[in-house]
Each structure stands twice: as C-alpha cells, then as structure tokens.
Amino acid sequence: MAFTEMAYKALQDIVGSENVSNDPAICQAYSRVQWLPSGVLQRERCGLAMRPACVVMPGSTQEVQRILQVANRYTFPFVPRGSGFTFSAFPTLAGTIVIDPKRMDRIIELNEKDMYAVIEPYVSFVGLQAEAMKCGLYTPTPLAGSQVSCLANYSWHGAYGNSWITGIGAQNLLGFELVLPDGEVVRSGSMACPGAGSFWNDGPGPDLRGFLRSGMFGHAGGMGVVTKISCKLWPYAGPAEFPAEGTANMKFSSSLGENWKWYMIKFPLKYPEQEEQELRKSAELFYEMGRAEIGEVATHLAQQFLYTYSSVTKQDLFDNMKNDVFPSGFCVVALQGKTSPDQLAYEDRVLHDIVKKVGGIFVKEDEPAYQVWIKRAANEWIRFGNAQRLSRASDCFSIGSSNVDSIDQIVYEILESNKVGRDLLKNEGLGKDFVQPLSMNGGWISPQEYGYWCLHTTDVFPEQAVDQCNQAIEIIGKVTKSQFERRSAAAAIHMIGPAYDLFGPMMGDVHLIVKGLKREFDPGNLSNPGYATRPDVVTPEELAKMMGH
Amino acid sequence: MALEKIEYDATHCQRCSTCKWSHLWEVKSHRFARNCPSVVYGKFDTYAAQGKNDIVTGLLKGELSWEDSKDRLLEIIYRCPVCAACDVSCKRVMDLDIIGVLDALREEACERGYGPLPAHKEFIQSIMNYDNVWKQPRNRRAGWAKKLDIKDLSKAGETADVLYYVGCTYAYKPGMETVPMHTAKILKAAGIDFGILGAKEICCGGIADNVGDKKSFEEIAKKNLDMFKATGAKTIVTNCPGCFMTFSEKYARLQKIDTEKLPYTVKHSTQFIAELLQAGKLTFTRPVDMTVTWHDPCHLGRRGEPYKHWEGKRVKFGLTEPPREMNRGVNGIYEAPREILKAIPGLRFVEMERIKEYAWCCGSGGGAKSAYPDFALATAKERIEEAEATGAGAIITSCPWCESNLSDGIDAGGSRLRVGDILDIAVQAL
Ligand SMILES: Cc1cc2nc3c(=O)[nH]c(=O)nc-3n(C[C@H](O)[C@H](O)[C@H](O)COP(=O)(O)OP(=O)(O)OC[C@H]3O[C@@H](n4cnc5c(N)ncnc54)[C@H](O)[C@@H]3O)c2cc1C
Numbered sequence: 014m015a016f017t018e019m020a021y022k023a024l025q026d027i028v029g030s031e032n033v034s035n036d037p038a039i040c041q042a043y044s045r046v047q048w049l050p051s052g053v054l055q056r057e058r059c060g061l062a063m064r065p066a067c068v069v070m071p072g073s074t075q076e077v078q079r080i081l082q083v084a085n086r087y088t089f090p091f092v093p094r095g096s097g098f099t100f101s102a103f104p105t106l107a108g109t110i111v112i113d114p115k116r117m118d119r120i121i122e123l124n125e126k127d128m129y130a131v132i133e134p135y136v137s138f139v140g141l142q143a144e145a146m147k148c149g150l151y152t153p154t155p156l157a158g159s160q161v162s163c164l165a166n167y168s169w170h171g172a173y174g175n176s177w178i179t180g181i182g183a184q185n186l187l188g189f190e191l192v193l194p195d196g197e198v199v200r201s202g203s204m205a206c207p208g209a210g211s212f213w214n215d216g217p218g219p220d221l222r223g224f225l226r227s228g229m230f231g232h233a234g235g236m237g238v239v240t241k242i243s244c245k246l247w248p249y250a251g252p253a254e255f256p257a258e259g260t261a262n263m264k265f266s267s268s269l270g271e272n273w274k275w276y277m278i279k280f281p282l283k284y285p286e287q288e289e290q291e292l293r294k295s296a297e298l299f300y301e302m303g304r305a306e307i308g309e310v311a312t313h314l315a316q317q318f319l320y321t322y323s324s325v326t327k328q329d330l331f332d333n334m335k336n337d338v339f340p341s342g343f344c345v346v347a348l349q350g351k352t353s354p355d356q357l358a359y360e361d362r363v364l365h366d367i368v369k370k371v372g373g374i375f376v377k378e379d380e381p382a383y384q385v386w387i388k389r390a391a392n393e394w395i396r397f398g399n400a401q402r403l404s405r406a407s408d409c410f411s412i413g414s415s416n417v418d419s420i421d422q423i424v425y426e427i428l429e430s431n432k433v434g435r436d437l438l439k440n441e442g443l444g445k446d447f448v449q450p451l452s453m454n455g456g457w458i459s460p461q462e463y464g465y466w467c468l469h470t471t472d473v474f475p476e477q478a479v480d481q482c483n484q485a486i487e488i489i490g491k492v493t494k495s496q497f498e499r500r501s502a503a504a505a506i507h508m509i510g511p512a513y514d515l516f517g518p519m520m521g522d523v524h525l526i527v528k529g530l531k532r533e534f535d536p537g538n539l540s541n542p543g544y545a546t547r548p549d550v551v552t553p554e555e556l557a558k559m560m561g562h
Numbered sequence: 563m564a565l566e567k568i569e570y571d572a573t574h575c576q577r578c579s580t581c582k583w584s585h586l587w588e589v590k591s592h593r594f595a596r597n598c599p600s601v602v603y604g605k606f607d608t609y610a611a612q613g614k615n616d617i618v619t620g621l622l623k624g625e626l627s628w629e630d631s632k633d634r635l636l637e638i639i640y641r642c643p644v645c646a647a648c649d650v651s652c653k654r655v656m657d658l659d660i661i662g663v664l665d666a667l668r669e670e671a672c673e674r675g676y677g678p679l680p681a682h683k684e685f686i687q688s689i690m691n692y693d694n695v696w697k698q699p700r701n702r703r704a705g706w707a708k709k710l711d712i713k714d715l716s717k718a719g720e721t722a723d724v725l726y727y728v729g730c731t732y733a734y735k736p737g738m739e740t741v742p743m744h745t746a747k748i749l750k751a752a753g754i755d756f757g758i759l760g761a762k763e764i765c766c767g768g769i770a771d772n773v774g775d776k777k778s779f780e781e782i783a784k785k786n787l788d789m790f791k792a793t794g795a796k797t798i799v800t801n802c803p804g805c806f807m808t809f810s811e812k813y814a815r816l817q818k819i820d821t822e823k824l825p826y827t828v829k830h831s832t833q834f835i836a837e838l839l840q841a842g843k844l845t846f847t848r849p850v851d852m853t854v855t856w857h858d859p860c861h862l863g864r865r866g867e868p869y870k871h872w873e874g875k876r877v878k879f880g881l882t883e884p885p886r887e888m889n890r891g892v893n894g895i896y897e898a899p900r901e902i903l904k905a906i907p908g909l910r911f912v913e914m915e916r917i918k919e920y921a922w923c924c925g926s927g928g929g930a931k932s933a934y935p936d937f938a939l940a941t942a943k944e945r946i947e948e949a950e951a952t953g954a955g956a957i958i959t960s961c962p963w964c965e966s967n968l969s970d971g972i973d974a975g976g977s978r979l980r981v982g983d984i985l986d987i988a989v990q991a992l
Contacts, residue, residue, distance in 0.1 A: 032605070038631040038638055039606050041620040042613030048576035061625055070605060096579040097607065115605045120592055139583050140592030158655075159586055160579045257587040260892035261919060262654050264587050327657040328885050397586035401578040401655040407879045408574040408656070448879060476879060477574060 016066040016108040020087035024069050024110075027079045032116065035067035043068055043111045046100045048404045050411045050475055050482035055100070057479055065092070065104050065111040072116040074190060074198065074240040080112065081237065081539075082196040090542045093238040095134060095162025102165075106542060112238060114162070120144060121241070127212040128246045129187050131204075134164045134239065142396060143253075151249035153179035156322075156400035164242045168225055172459060172468060174394030175347075177311040179247060180462045183222055187214050190241035191225065194535035201225075204243055211243035224530065235541030236534060248351045255396060262325045266396070267388040272350040272357060273309075275391045277343050277376035277383050278368055284341035285454055288431070292424040294371055295344050295458060299420055301367040302346070303464030307360040310347035310394065311464075315455030317472050319343065319382070321403045323390040330405055334451075338381045342455045344373070345391065406448045406474045411485050413452070413471040414492045416501060420460050420467040426501055427456030430471050433492045443484050448474035564669035564774075565618055570876045571658040572618035580655050581611040581648035584920045594915040594948055597647040599925050599941040608638055611648035611660045618663055621670075632676060639667045640679055641937050643930045644772060645860040645923035650891040657880070657888065661865075668774025678773035681932035686770050686778050693764035694730040703728075704760040706739035710746055713757030715793045722757035724749070724834075725795035725826075727809075729802035730765050731962035738962055741801055744989040745831055749799075751992055752835075752844040756799070759789065768808035768861075773929040783808075783816055790826055801831045801985070803861035803961045804927075806895075814869040821868035830862055832960050832984060836898035839905050846991035849908030854987070855954040856899055856911070857945065857968065858921035859961035864891035891919040899960055899984055906991040912952040914945075922948060924959075926967035942971025949979055956980040958987060 024033045034040070044064035046052035056063060066089065071077045084091050093112040094102035104111065114134035120141060122131040125148045130141060138152060138159030145151050153173035155166050168189070171182020179185060188204030188211045203209040205218030214220050224236060250272035257266045269275075280294045295313040302308050319339040324330035333339070346364065350357030368375060376383045393399045403410050414430035416423060434453045437443040444452055452473040460467045473488060475481035517524025531538070565572070583589070584597040596602050601610035608617065617638060620626030628635060642664065649660040671677030678686065688697045704714070706728075713722050726749065728742045749756050767782030786809075790798065800806050810828040814821040829837075838844040872886045896918040903911045916922045925931070925941025945968060949957040957979055959965055968981045 034606060036631050036634045037626055038617060038620075038634045039608045041626050042606065042608035042610075042616040044625075045616055045619065046577065047574065048578070064625070068606060098578055113606065136592070137583070137595070139586055139589050140595045143589050143595065144592050158578060158580060160583050254590060255587055261585070261650055261890040263892075264585060264654075266587055326888075327879070327881060331879075331881060393586075399655065401576065401580055404576045404578075405656060408576065 015087065016089040016110060017087060020083060020089060021067060023083045023087070024067065024080060027076055027083070028069055028071055032070040032072070033067055037064070040064050040066075040068055043097065043113075044103065046103055047477055048409055049100050050409060050485035052100045053409065053477050053482045054479065054486065055105070059105060062107040063103055063105065066108050068111045068113050070113045070116045074192065077112070077192045077238050077240050078196045078198060081192055081194060084110070084539050085195055085537065088537055088539065090539045092541050093134075093235070095165025096137065096160060098157060098161050101541065109542070117240065122211065123148065124210075124212070125150065127210065128248070129212055129243050130246055131211050131241060131243045132163055133241060134162055136163050137161060138163055138166075138397065145246050146249060146251070146253045149249055150246035151395070152244065152246055153185060154394070154396070154398040156394070156398040158399055158401045159397035163244060164239055167242055167244050168239050174312070174398060175310045176459050176461045177308055177463065184462075185245040186222060186242060187212055187245055188243040189221075189225065189239050191221070191237055191239050193237045194235075194537075194540040202243070204241075236531070237540050250349055250351050251395070255392065265389045266392045269392055269395065271354070274348045274357065274361060275387045276346045276348075276364065277387055278346060278373045279341065279343050279376055280373055282341070285450075288454070289428055291341055292427060292456070292458070294373065295342070296420045296424050297371045298344055298367060298373060299458070299460045299464045301371060302364070303460065305363050305367065306463055307348065307363050308346055309349040310345065311460055313342055313344050313456075313458035314386075315342050315457050315471065317403075317406075317451040317455060317474070318457055319386055320451065321405050322393070322399050323385045324402060324405055325389070327405050333385065336381075338385055343376065343382060343386070345386070347391070347395075403472065406451060407476045409477040409482070410472055410474045411489065413473040413489055414496065415468065415470045416496065417466065417468045418501065420458065420464055422501070423458055423467040423469045426496065427458070427469050427471060429495055429499065430492045431456065433495045434471070434473075434488055437488055437491060443488050444473060444475070446476070446481055447485070564666040564673060565622055568618065568659060568662045568666045569622055570880060571660065572615040572663050573622070574656075574880060575612055575615035575658060576656065577612045577616070578655065579610070579612060581652045581660065583651060584647075584916055585651060585654060588916070588920045590915045594922070597651060597916065597920060597922065599645065599923050599937070599944070600642040602944070603937050603940050604638075604641065609641065611652060611663070614638065614663055614667060615660075618667065628674060628676065636671060636676060636679065639671055640677070640773070640929060641934045642928060643860065643923045643925055643938075643941070644928035646864040646891055647920070647923060650864055650919050653888060653890050659888065661889075665774070668772075669776055670774070672774040672776070678775050678929065679933045682769070682773040682775070682929045685929075685932065686775055689765045689767065689770065689782060690778070694734060695765055695769060696730055696734045698734045700761050703733045703763055704758060706733065706742050707746070707758060707760070710743065712746055714760035715757035715795070716759045716762035716789075720757060721794065722755045723797065724754055724756035725790070725793055725798045726756045726758050727798050727800040727805060728758060728763060729800060729805045729962070732801055733763070735962060735966070738965070741962070741983045741985055744985040745801055747989055748835060748844065748985065748992065752838045754838075759793070762789070764789070766805040766808040768804045768812060769929065771808070771812050772927070779812070780816065783813055787813060795826055798826055798828045799831055799834045800828065801960065803830060803859040803866060804963065806830045807861040807866050811865065811867070811869040814871070818871055818873070820871050830866070830895050830898070830960070832862075832899040832902055833895050835985075835988065836901045839901065846906045846988065848991050850906050850987060850990050851908050852956060852987070853910040853912060853954045854903065854956045854958045855914050855949050855952045856903060856917075857914075857924065857949070857957050857959040857964055858896060858918055859959055859964045860921070860923050860927055862961065863894035863896055863921060864919050866894035867891055868893060894919070902984060902988055903958065906988065909987070909991075912954050914948045914952055916948065924964040924967045924971075926963045931963065931967055938967055939970055939974055942967045943975045946971045946975055946977050946979060950977060954979070956982055958982055958984050960984045
C-alpha cells in the first residue's frame with residue numbers, strides 16, 4: 014500500500030489543488046482524538062502514523078467516486094469523516110488519506126409533507142434543526158452535540174435524547190447514496206428508484222441499511238463513502254426560535270412554549286445504597302409509559318449526565334457536586350402536544366397516574382435539581398444535545414459500559430457494571446484518581462421507541478494521562494469481561510476491533526458475515542482499515558487476557 | 563516560550579467542533595449558522611481553533627516543527643481576524659483559553675523571527691516612524707479639527723473632563739474624518755468638556771499586539787500611558803474599537819491588572835453617547851428615514867470585554883487555582899449602539915441573524931486585511947449577504963476597519979447596500 018506523489022497529483026486533478034493538502038501543518042489537525050482514553054493511548058502509541066498522508070475535500074458524488082478509484086489504483090487507504098468527533102474518523106495506518114466533506118454541505122430537499130430531508134455529509138444538526146423547526150418538524154439530536162454531521166451520525170448508530178420516540182439513527186435513515194470502496198454508486202430504499210421520492214428505506218428499491226458500516230461499525234473496515242442520505246423528520250409543535258435568556262455559557266432556554274412540558278421524577282430512596290431499587294422503579298415507570306404510549310422524551314439520567322450537561326463551567330460542575338445538587342439519578346420526561354392541547358392535557362393526566370402508581374415523586378420547581386436541569390439543560394436535548402460537556406469534568410471521558418437489551422436487563426447491566434467498577438476501585442485502586450463518585454455511579458437508561466428496547470451507558474472520567482487512561486481501559490475491559498461471562502448482548506464499543514471477534518460467536522457469528530461482505534466489496538481493505546482502536550493499543554492478546562481467556 | 567503558557571488549553575481541546583458554529587440557541591438558519599471566518603474560507607479543520615490547538619500540540623510534542631511548513635503555519639496563524647467567535651463558542655462547553663492559544667501562536671511566530679508578516683511590519687514600522695499606521699505626517703493628525711475650536715490637551719495647562727482619542731484611521735483616512743467631526747459636534751451638543759491630543763496623539767499600538775509583536779506594543783503602550791498620565795485624563799472616549807480594546811483590555815493585561823484598576827476609564831463613543839441619551843443630556847429630534855442593520859465590531863463586542871487578571875495554575879482535573887473567571891465575550895459593548903439607533907426618530911432598525919457575541923466578523927481584524935486581502939474580502943461579502951437578507955438599506959457600524967472592509971465587500975459583490983458610521987447617522991438626528 015502506498016500513497017505516492019502520483020496519487021497526490023491524481024487527487025489534485027480531481028478536486029483542484031486548493032481542495033487537497035499533504036502539508037504537515039494542515040494534516041496535523043486530522044491526527045488526534047484526545048477526549049477518549051483509548052484515543053490518548055492510540056495517539057501515544059501510533060504517533061505520527063495517525064497523521065493522514067493528505068486531506069482531500071470532494072465537492073460531489075462524482076468526485077468521491079474518482080477519489081476512491083484513485084485509492085484503488087494506487088492502493089492507499091482512506092477514512093471519510095463528518096466533523097471528526099469520534100475516534101474512528103482518524104487514520105490508524107501511515108499512508109491513509111482523510112476525506113473531509115466540507116464542500117458537500119447542502120440540504121438538498123426538505124420535504125414538509127412526507128417529513129424527510131435529503132442532505133449531504135457536512136450538513137450538521139445545527140443547520141438542519143434550524144430549517145426543520147421552521148416547518149414544524151425536527152430531527153432527533155445526538156447528545157454528542159448538533160455540531161456533528163447528521164449523515165455520519167445516522168449512518169452509524171445515533172443515540173438521541175428523544176430516542177423514546179425516534180429510536181436510533183438507522184431507524185431514521187430513509188435512504189442513502191453510497192460510493193462503494195471501488196467507486197461504484199449504490200442507492201438504498203426509494204432513493205434508488207428515480208422519481209420515487211426519498212421517503213422510505215424499505216422500498217421500492219433495495220433496503221441496504223444492513224450493508225452500511227461506516228462510523229462505529231467501520232472498525233472491521235468501512236464500506237466506502239456515503240454521499241447523501243434521506244433522514245426522517247418528526248412532528249414538532251415548539252417555537253422555531255427558542256426564547257433564550259442569559260448569555261454565552263449562561264444562556265438557557267427554559268420554555269419550549271405551551272405545547273411542551275418537562276418533568277423530573279425521583280423516588281424516595283437513599284442513594285447510592287438503594288441504587289438498585291431506584292433503577293428498577295425507573296424501569297417500571299418506563300414500562301408503564303410505553304404501555305400507555307405517551308411521551309416525547311423518557312430517560313433516566315445518571316448523576317454524571319446531570320452534573321456535566323448542566324454545568325456552566327468546570328468550577329460550577331465541581332461546586333454542584335460538592336453541594337450534592339443531584340443526590341441521585343433522576344428520570345426526565347417530556348410531553349409534546351403534537352396534535353392538540355387536549356392531547357397534552359391527557360398525557361399529563363396519564364403521567365400523573367403512572368408516577369403515583371410506581372411511587373415516584375415529581376421534583377418541584379424550586380428544587381435545585383429542577384432549576385439546574387430543567388431550566389438550564391433540558392431543552393438543549395431537543396435543540397442541540399450538549400454532551401461535549403461530558404468532557405468538562407476532566408477534559409477526557411469514556412463510556413464505561415454500554416449495552417442494548419430490554420429495559421429490565423439494562424438495569425441489571427448497569428448494576429453489574431457499577432459493581433465491577435466499585436470492586437476494582439476498592440480492591441485494586443483502579444480509577445482512584447478519576448473524578449469520583451461520578452466514575453462509579455449511576456447509568457444512563459435510554460429506552461427506545463416507547464420502551465420496546467433500551468440502551469445504557471455508564472461513564473468514567475480519567476484525566477488525559479497515559480496511566481489513568483490505561484486504568485480506564487482496564488476497567489472497561491473487566492466490565493466487558495463480566496458482560497461476556499454473563500453472555501449479555503454487550504456492545505463493548507471502545508474495544509470494538511479485537512472485541513468484535515470475541516463477541517461475534519455470541520451473536521450468530523455476525524462477525525463472519527460482516528468480514529465476508531468486506532472481503533467481497535473491499536478486497537484491498539482500503540475503506541477505514543485497521544481497527545478503530547488499533548490492535549497495538551489493545552492487542553487481541555491483551556484483550557483476551559483482560560477477559561480471562 | 564509563548565506556547566508553554568497555554569499548553570493545557572491547547573492540548574485538552576476535545577476537537578468537538580463547537581468552535582466552528584454559532585451558539586445553538588441563536589442559530590436561525592443553515593445558511594448563517596457558522597461563526598469562524600477562518601475555517602469557512604480555509605475549509606481545512608486546521609484553520610479553526612480546533613486545528614490551531616492541534617498545531618500547538620504538535621509543536622509542543624515535537625511532532626511538527628516550524629521547518630516542516632513555515633509558510634503554511636504562518637498562513638494558518640495569521641489568516642484569522644482573531645475575532646474570538648471560536649473562543650465564545652468553545653467556552654459554552656469547555657474551560658479553555660482559546661484566544662490565549664491564538665495569541666500565543668502569534669507571539670511564538672514573532673519570538674522565532676518568522677512573524678509578524680511583511681504587511682504587518684509595514685504598519686508597525688509606520689507607527690515607529692510616524693506615530694500612526696498610515697505613514698502620515700504627525701502635523702496632519704488633527705487636520706479634521708481645524709476650525710472646530712477643540713481644546714488641545716497636549717498643551718501645557720489645558721485640561722478637560724474628557725480626553726477624546728481619535729485614532730489613526732479616523733484621523734487620516736480620507737472620507738473618514740466626518741466621524742471625529744460628528745463626534746465633536748455631538749459632544750458639544752451635549753455640553754461635554756472635552757479635548758484632544760492634537761498632533762501629539764499617537765497610535766494605540768493594538769495592531770502590534772494583535773500580530774504578536776509584544777516588544778513594539780510595550781514600547782508604544784508605555785508612551786501612551788505616560789501621555790494619559792501627563793494629561794491627567796480620567797475618562798477617555800474613542801471611536802475606534804481597536805483603540806478602545808487596546809486601552810481597556812490590552813493595557814490592563816500588559817500591566818497585569820484588571821481593567822477596572824486602570825487609572826482611567828475608557829469609553830467607546832457609542833457607550834458615552836448612549837449614556838448622554840439616557841441622562842437626558844442629548845436628544846435626537848430630527849427623523850432619519852432609513853432601514854438599517856447593525857454590525858457588531860469584534861473589538862467592541864467579544865473582545866471589548868474588560869480584562870480580569872489571573873495568575874495561577876491548572877491543578878487536578880484542569881481546575882484552576884485560584885479559580886479563574888474567564889472572559890466570555892458577553893460583557894462587551896452591544897447595547898449602546900442599539901440604544902442610539904433606536905433613539906433616532908424614523909429610523910427602522912433590523913437585526914441580522916448573527917449578532918452580539920455571535921456576530922460574524924467583517925474579516926479585517928488581527929492584521930488579516932493587510933496580509934490576506936482576499937480572505938478579508940470574502941469574509942466581508944458573507945456579512946453583506948447576511949445584512950441584505952434583513953431587507954435593510956444600510957449596514958451601520960462604528961469601526962473604521964469594519965467600515966472600510968464592508969465597503970470593499972459591497973463593491974466587490976455589487977451590492978446596493980450602503981455602509982456607514984453610526985455617528986454619521988446620529989448627527990443627522992440632532
Ligand atoms: C462526548 C460525546 C458524546 C457523544 N454522545 C453521543 C450520543 O449521544 N449519540 C450518538 O449517536 N453519538 C454520540 N457520540 C458519538 C459521535 O460523536 C456522534 O455519533 C457523531 O454523530 C459523530 O459525528 P461526526 O460528524 O463527528 O463523525 P466522525 O467522527 O467524523 O465520523 C464518524 C464515523 O463515520 C465515518 N464516516 C463519516 N462520514 C462518512 C461518510 N460520508 N461515509 C462513510 N463513513 C463516514 C467515519 O469514518 C467515522 O468512522 C458522542 C461522542 C462524544 C465525544
């Protein structure tokens with residue numbers, strides 16, 4: 014594999030010399046992911062190999078095709094990216110090029126009637142949300158923040174603040190155009206049929222969603238470059254422009270108008286001693302809400318979410334922790350009167366009945382938790398997510414565990430994961446220098462599609478130091494091992510490279526199918542090659558050892 | 563070494579790209595959602611604050627050296643108006659001193675003898691030779707004031723309540739002399755006892771600091787501070803946001819004190835006039851039949867915030883000891899010009915999408931216009947398009963650099979919009 018002077022010239026011919034650069038200073042900005050412990054280690058170990066050989070900015074699908082054809086001709090690897098927030102948007106091998114989509118930023122169509130938008134790769138949730146809201150529609154927004162690429166997000170998994178109704182990214186993907194690793198173009202869903210519109214992925218036309226493996230799932234090798242997607246938009250009865258108070262980091266929007274209502278719900282239990290009961294009660298609440306099919310947002314926020322998302326400064330975050338502003342996790346629910354005020358009033362009554370039934374208590378407006386979360390942060394989940402703030406505590410964080418299952422099983426997974434973490438802290442001192450107690454408490458329960466299924470995450474907050482990041486990886490590994498031993502449907506996302514081979518056999522050998530497809534369509538392994546977390550950060554041997562094999 | 567001062571800030575950027583977008587409560591359209599002229603023009607991430615953090619990280623870790631790509635590094639560093647939009651956005655989610663990073667990169671370039679750029683050196687040399695950036699003779703500095711009967715405070719024994727500091731561009735740039743003339747007229751109408759420094763007024767030196775030439779800046783600042791002391795000036799009023807920021811923020815930083823500890827108070831003319839309106843010392847009576855929009859100059863707004871001195875260190879988890887109150891661009895001058903416009907009878911005032919601390923920069927600051935005119939022009943054209951979208955007939959501002967760059971943007975884009983200074987309008991309403 015080589016990226017040669019000739020290859021560079023060929024790229025210049027395609028996009029124009031101003032849209033491609035192999036200058037070390039330019040490429041340096043595409044070589045580092047620091048917020049993630051494995052990113053820190055990866056950078057430490059891979060060093061300059063993470064700096065791309067060049068960065069190229071195509072302006073059209075045709076240019077993308079030609080770039081990939083050149084990649085095949087000269088056999089050099091490529092990594093497409095959206096905004097580059099995730100670890101998998103970085104080269105892991107010397108001689109890789111990065112495809113930056115900044116020149117492809119058009120909202121091609123915003124279809125109010127059929128409620129979808131067709132967009133290019135650099136359209137962010139910032140812009141799409143603004144346009145959609147003007148039409149009484151909105152997109153789900155990843156907590157990662159709306160500055161990321163919609164296309165990159167929908168094409169990987171996409172978890173949202175309002176997944177309660179929207180589900181994950183793939184469920185919002187109504188069609189896409191993909192340039193395969195060899196440069197051929199395929200289209201999915203009705204987008205594949207000229208003139209059919211871009212409203213449906215199940216047909217007419219092939220549904221190729223399972224084929225799409227960019228993003229997180231690019232770890233076993235990506236599958237080319239997505240150049241266009243059609244994404245679903247949802248009914249929205251709030252204001253197009255949010256009435257905001259305050260300035261800069263103290264700017265909040267505490268009202269979404271009369272068609273929206275937020276609630277914070279807690280249980281009269283002692284925390285952390287009664288964490289298990291608290292989580293189980295939350296699950297009960299969600300099951301009941303799902304049964305009644307009410308709500309727009311329903312989620313259980315872990316303490317770490319509450320503190321980090323709602324902080325206005327790092328100091329504020331630590332002060333809030335000291336003052337125990339969020340003494341436990343809380344459930345947060347939003348209702349939206351999409352059809353009429355009566356609908357909202359009805360859902361409000363049902364919610365009150367349910368909360369009473371499960372023994373919950375509505376947090377009062379004058380309680381600090383309500384003031385800090387509902388006033389400051391809640392509406393951000395609708396407009397723009399805000400999990401960039403997750404890094405605020407220590408300027409580095411990682412998902413400690415993550416899983417996809419039924420709500421009750423998710424509760425179990427959180428408890429087990431926290432137990433492993435706490436035992437490691439107590440017995441081996443692992444994580445003692447992390448932000449505590451945030452790193453070992455709570456868990457985000459995110460029920461999807463009226464609780465039909467659920468995902469969770471727990472988090473750890475080390476500093477950006479090799480020793481602490483090593484500890485974080487060890488904790489995550491051991492938590493994963495415990496999941497593995499329980500044969501849970503774990504998604505050990507930050508070790509997905511080698512871990513994929515370990516978990517595949519538990520999931521009907523899906524990894525073999527994925528690898529087979531990859532061999533067929535990208536025999537040279539040019540698209541997102543290597544592992545998101547390179548084997549030399551956590552080798553298969555190291556991982557196997559961590560997992561007790 | 564300059565970069566070491568901001569090592570924590572640069573190396574702890576999580577590259578989330580928040581620095582590239584306006585505050586999300588404020589975004590009103592896909593078209594005008596971005597905030598960073600540098601990355602919009604340069605497109606590669608490298609031109610955004612995030613990229614500059616990567617550059618610093620690379621330089622500090624020895625992954626990147628100046629020798630690898632000196633010219634490109636200089637372009638990355640200097641093709642930026644240092645407008646601080648990135649800094650304001652970043653601080654919504656993190657506690658990093660992004661402006662500190664941009665400043666340190668320029669200082670580092672100068673320390674190594676690579677910066678400032680030739681176009682900047684010309685300005686600085688002009689200040690050294692002529693006390694102004696336009697290579698003009700000193701004795702023409704107060705040409706605009708001839709026949710206006712204004713006190714010259716540089717003369718022994720002359721005193722006044724207010725020192726009106728004009729600035730190089732208003733003093734010398736043809737066509738812009740109306741601004742000091744109108745300022746004087748307004749101050750007189752309000753009965754203010756004021757004076758100027760006449761031919762003894764010298765450049766504020768802000769431009770030297772902006773491009774990283776700290777040595778020249780110190781030299782110029784010292785002369786000005788001595789002059790202010792000699793005149794006993796307690797209140798300084800200036801029209802130029804560059805001078806305003808230099809006197810209030812940069813001179814305080816240089817002396818390692820808070821702005822409020824300076825021996826004088828600096829007011830931008832819009833601030834001073836808005837106060838006069840509020841106090842009833844000035845009223846606008848004559849209608850002005852225009853629809854206008856207001857362009858917030860960065861040095862008046864985001865960068866016009868008072869300086870809060872901090873000396874300390876980063877401790878565990880990146881907390882600061884002692885706790886550091888960071889500038890966030892919110893305490894700049896935003897309301898005063900709006901109050902003036904709203905006080906003018908008959909004037910219809912409409913806002914653009916990106917305003918106040920989220921305003922799109924005109925593209926000329928930080929030495930960008932002199933070194934990279936194409937970049938400055940493209941950035942101005944973007945602002946003009948945004949202004950046109952409001953339906954206004956004129957874009958009003960209160961900065962000589964913004965005004966002339968926006969005017970170039972209008973000419974280049976064939977826009978029918980007019981550009982003007984707020985005081986040129988206000989004077990019509992007297
Ligand atoms: C603090 C934090 C919180 C987060 N929270 C969430 C969350 O709540 N929900 C959620 O869904 N995600 C979350 N994420 C993960 C991630 O940031 C987002 O999913 C985001 O959408 C990534 O978008 P991006 O534009 O930065 O993509 P990038 O990081 O640039 O790319 C992501 C992946 O997609 C691939 N890719 C990008 N564009 C293309 C293309 N055109 N064709 C093919 N492949 C492509 C890249 O190669 C890479 O593998 C979080 C991340 C962080 C750091």
